[in-house]
Amino acid sequence: MFALIAAVLFLLALIFQIAGVAIGAVVTAATLALAGLLAVALHLMGVGTGWTLKR
Template sequence: MFALVAALLFLLALIFEIANVAVGGVITVATLGTAGLLCVALHLMGVGAGWSPMKK
């Protein structure tokens, strides 16, 4: 799930960079890139994978 979110954030960052768009002073290309990298890191850590140990 986090990989999909990261891909969407990177896509938005690319579109904003190409169109030279900034949404206010908070959401910039750098902010979207950093959020995307955070989601990739969480995905690689296994967060949100839906795995749980078997219970007996």
């Protein structure tokens, strides 16, 4: 799930970078890229995969 979120954030960052768009002073292409990297890191950690305890 986090990999899909990361892909969408990277796509938005690319579009913002190409178009030179920024939403206010907070949401820029760099902000979206960093959020995408965070989502990739969470995905690689296994967050959201539904871990179960084996007994």
